[in-house]
Amino acid sequence: MENVPVNTWFPALTLALGFIFAMAADALKDRRQGKREREAREFNRREAIGLRRIDFQREALVDLLDQISKLARFCGSSHYQQVMGARATGTWGAIKLTEDVNEGFRATQAAISTTYIRVHDDVVRERTEVFKGACVTAVMAPSEAESFQAFVAMQKALDELSDRIGQVLRSLDSDEDEIVGK
Template sequence: MFGISQEVWFPVLTLILGALLKGAGDWATDSRKDKREAGARNAERRIKRNELQRATLLELQEMAARLGRFAGRAHHEDAMAVRRGGTWGKSLLGNEVSEGLRSASADVIKLSVRVRDGDIRELASRFVGQCAAASMAKSESESERKLNEAIDTDNVLNERIGKVLRALDDDET
């Protein structure tokens, strides 16, 4: 070949071809390794996201129950004020109940915006509004109606949270 003996060009050619093939093999190995690592990172992110959602949903259930209890206590305080001769909704709620309603509402709202499921966000918002409406009602019958609506919404909310939690559990198995 071009006046160069085979003993010289053949080893050089095989060295060049070997280096090119080694580079191609390393590239393929690195590419597979990168895809595996990306998949592992994605799986880890999904697991962390699911853990955060699970914790948020469980805490949301607790805070919604707390809000419901304070809404019931507010209704009871108004009913007791009426029985003492007052007018519905005109007497101030006790500090504990008033602050409990405020903080539980804020907690439900704060937690619900972190939830990925739109139905849960909508149900939580509706529940907070119904609890507020029950505590600001102008009559006992209106308050009872709003409180019953809130209870119904809370039941649907809890069912939806349970369904999403089960789906998160299924996703990890």
């Protein structure tokens, strides 16, 4: 390089260094952009999972609400049939429930059992157990007084369970709003 004048090699060196620094800056920029894109994809994926979980819980809770209402109606029909049968025969439990009430009660109990286990809220699951137990007691009670007492307990359990489901649904709405940024 001693024989080459500075005004010849210096521009070539600065051009080469500029090219190298530009490539390094582009690589760093691409790396940062890739990282931001991965973070955005991860955020969107988590957001989508969160929304799917909320939808799943909402669907399970609405199904459960429908099913407990049906079970309460079957329990009421059963209680009514038992009361009318006792008045007609003079003996509690002497009549056989109609097939539609008997089968409806059984099928709705089964549907509730497969639905409430999908619910994330422990209080809803516990109150569902209490409600189902009160329904069974009201239907299987050995006397009219015990059946009536269990029927009242079932109504109270239904109110408490419905209230809790409403609270959880409102909470899910708030969670959803938070995720979507409302």
